[in-house]
Amino acid sequence: MSASPLALILEGRKRPGRELLAEWVRTRRLSNSWAAIALVVGFAAMLGVQQVIEPGTMRLLSAVFMFVALAQAWNLIGGFTGYASFGQVAFFGLGAYITAVLMNNSHLTFWLAMPAAIAGGVLFAVLIGLPLLRLRGHYFAIATLGAAEGSREVINNMTPVTGGGLGITIPTFGDQAPTPYFGKPGFYLAFLILAALSVAVSALLARSRFGYAMVAVHEDEAAAGAVGINTTSVKVIAFAVSGAIVACAGSIYAFQQIEFYPSDVFDPSFTVLMVIMVVIGGSGSILGPLVGAVGLELLSQFLRINLGSYNQLIFGAIIVVVVVFFPQGVVNFFRDAWRLRRISLLDNIRRYRL
Amino acid sequence: MIAPSAPADAPVPILEVRGLSRKFGGVWALRDVSFAVAAGEVLGVIGPNGAGKTTLINLITGHLRPSGGHVLVGGIDVTKQRPWVIAHDGVARTFQIVKPFRGVTVRENVAIGAMHGNHRDRSVREALETADQILELVGITHRAGSAPSELSVADARRLELAKALACRPRLLLIDEVMAGLRPQEIESAVGLIHQLRESGITIVAVEHVMKAIISISDRIVVLHHGSILTSGTPDQVLSDPRVIEAYLGHRFARRRAT
Numbered sequence: 001m002s003a004s005p006l007a008l009i010l011e012g013r014k015r016p017g018r019e020l021l022a023e024w025v026r027t028r029r030l031s032n033s034w035a036a037i038a039l040v041v042g043f044a045a046m047l048g049v050q051q052v053i054e055p056g057t058m059r060l061l062s063a064v065f066m067f068v069a070l071a072q073a074w075n076l077i078g079g080f081t082g083y084a085s086f087g088q089v090a091f092f093g094l095g096a097y098i099t100a101v102l103m104n105n106s107h108l109t110f111w112l113a114m115p116a117a118i119a120g121g122v123l124f125a126v127l128i129g130l131p132l133l134r135l136r137g138h139y140f141a142i143a144t145l146g147a148a149e150g151s152r153e154v155i156n157n158m159t160p161v162t163g164g165g166l167g168i169t170i171p172t173f174g175d176q177a178p179t180p181y182f183g184k185p186g187f188y189l190a191f192l193i194l195a196a197l198s199v200a201v202s203a204l205l206a207r208s209r210f211g212y213a214m215v216a217v218h219e220d221e222a223a224a225g226a227v228g229i230n231t232t233s234v235k236v237i238a239f240a241v242s243g244a245i246v247a248c249a250g251s252i253y254a255f256q257q258i259e260f261y262p263s264d265v266f267d268p269s270f271t272v273l274m275v276i277m278v279v280i281g282g283s284g285s286i287l288g289p290l291v292g293a294v295g296l297e298l299l300s301q302f303l304r305i306n307l308g309s310y311n312q313l314i315f316g317a318i319i320v321v322v323v324v325f326f327p328q329g330v331v332n333f334f335r336d337a338w339r340l341r342r343i344s345l346l347d348n349i350r351r352y353r354l
Numbered sequence: 355m356i357a358p359s360a361p362a363d364a365p366v367p368i369l370e371v372r373g374l375s376r377k378f379g380g381v382w383a384l385r386d387v388s389f390a391v392a393a394g395e396v397l398g399v400i401g402p403n404g405a406g407k408t409t410l411i412n413l414i415t416g417h418l419r420p421s422g423g424h425v426l427v428g429g430i431d432v433t434k435q436r437p438w439v440i441a442h443d444g445v446a447r448t449f450q451i452v453k454p455f456r457g458v459t460v461r462e463n464v465a466i467g468a469m470h471g472n473h474r475d476r477s478v479r480e481a482l483e484t485a486d487q488i489l490e491l492v493g494i495t496h497r498a499g500s501a502p503s504e505l506s507v508a509d510a511r512r513l514e515l516a517k518a519l520a521c522r523p524r525l526l527l528i529d530e531v532m533a534g535l536r537p538q539e540i541e542s543a544v545g546l547i548h549q550l551r552e553s554g555i556t557i558v559a560v561e562h563v564m565k566a567i568i569s570i571s572d573r574i575v576v577l578h579h580g581s582i583l584t585s586g587t588p589d590q591v592l593s594d595p596r597v598i599e600a601y602l603g604h605r606f607a608r609r610r611a612t
Contacts, residue, residue, distance in 0.1 A: 020476060207478065208478065209469045209477075212465070212470075215458055215466075223454075224455075225416070225417065225468055226437055226446070228441035228471040229470045326361065
């Protein structure tokens with residue numbers, strides 16, 4: 001074989017990991033690290049805030065952080081990988097119930113119950129992912145919706161373990177408590193850390209070979225398989241990471257609520273909110289779900305406080321308007337506008353509608 | 355276990371299909387097709403529309419499951435393996451209807467092949483470097499930052515080829531990369547294929563463009579109604595009256611006679 005340039009390309013290089021790491025360090029610039037820096041600065045800035053704000057604001061921000069994590073999780077499977085799950089709340093409810101059952105029935109500390117909830121989420125994702133991720137589009141959406149409804153009914157009917165429809169209570173005070181209650185500042189911190197971790201995990205995945213594999217699966221599975229991507233494992237892993245984050249959120253939420261019912265933590269509106277936040281923010285990006293979750297949760301709370309009984313109506317109307325004007329998501333709209341050096345809502349509607 | 359069909363001292367063919375068949379409903383798209391491709395060879399596969407050419411490629415790469423028969427790559431049975439397993443064995447392909455990953459740039463499209471294909475670059479950065487080299491090789495460096503949807507037909511075909519090459523195949527299956535191209539573009543594609551075979555890649559080319567397939571193939575297999583009609587060197591095949599009747603038509607036969 002000749003040593004033509006082509007032959008050398010085809011040969012490929014086999015460089016040691018040490019060399020790659022050194023090169024990675026050497027090539028860090030402000031232009032390729034600003035997102036990571038912004039995340040760390042944002043996280044640090046929010047760290048001390050719970051010392052100075054009112055309890056109500058603290059509770060509001062805790063909810064915002066939780067939805068950031070949920071939206072990032074949904075985006076991994078629904079945005080990047082292109083499998084729109086309408087059953088992610090199953091992981092939330094499962095995480096909540098595993099935590100509550102272990103703390104209440106087995107008197108395990110929260111610090112053991114939460115990892116167990118995450119493990120349960122991963123296991124459940126693999127179990128239902130292997131059959132369901134063979135379905136596409138509407139069929140996958142309906143099947144995951146069914147899986148979530150089904151898992152709620154299972155929890156509802158396991159009365160001896162879960163308390164069934166009567167709900168479950170986590171002992172949080174006195175000698176009975178396996179872990180003392182965190183209080184508002186504690187849950188603020190817990191959800192803040194979860195949000196930061198979920199953003200970091202999503203960002204790292206998105207920039208890795210796995211991230212490109214998710215995009216390839218999203219675009220065309222036959223073509224992805226042809227370039228050597230194991231489409232089955234990409235889909236199942238994306239689903240499992242998503243499930244793990246949601247289950248963790250459910251676990252913390254359960255401890256925060258102390259007492260809840262199956263219909264609370266398996267409420268389909270959690271799934272709906274995840275989908276809306278990602279779609280409105282911009283799916284398949286890291287900033288999109290972040291903007292969508294923060295924006296919509298703050299908006300919804302603002303409307304609830306200021307508009308009284310009309311708040312849901314107005315909230316819904318705003319969602320409709322935003323989806324009409326930014327069908328590709330707010331973040332992707334501004335990214336396009338920046339690329340084309342032109343901001344026009346009308347052009348945007350035309351481009352994505354007709 | 356499958357018994358070797360050749361004597362023990364003969365080199366193992368890089369690709370061998372034995373009795374390969376595929377039925378769609380009640381119709382045999384491919385029936386009992388057998389042939390072997392030696393390392394370094396360029397095999398042309400021709401046949402009229404519906405002869406089973408694309409089905410053949412889909413069966414070899416695992417995108418379709420055969421109803422019967424076997425596929426061997428380098429002497430190892432890969433029948434019913436999943437597409438990515440076969441890709442990791444060093445078999446890359448293009449799709450007749452181009453299948454770019456639309457959400458990412460041309461450069462990233464090729465990098466996806468480089469990072470997940472045969473040798474696998476170990477980082478995204480390495481894969482992007484490989485992609486740049488391959489884009490230059492196929493001549494679409496100037497479109498590296500474009501979205502795949504902005505490419506012309508010819509450039510989209512080049513991208514399809516670049517994605518396959520990024521997997522660093524030892525066996526490349528190309529499905530009609532020249533259909534619908536202008537004469538100049540065909541010429542440059544033919545040049546590229548010559549370059550690929552010189553670097554040691556074995557090629558199986560399904561092609562409609564007769565002039566192109568004659569100039570690149572060492573051997574040609576003619577498919578007709580899902581079976582092999584005949585095979586041989588381009589000259590042998592093209593002078594076979596059955597081929598002329600089944601596929602080429604009288605006009606082409608007359609032109610070759612003069």
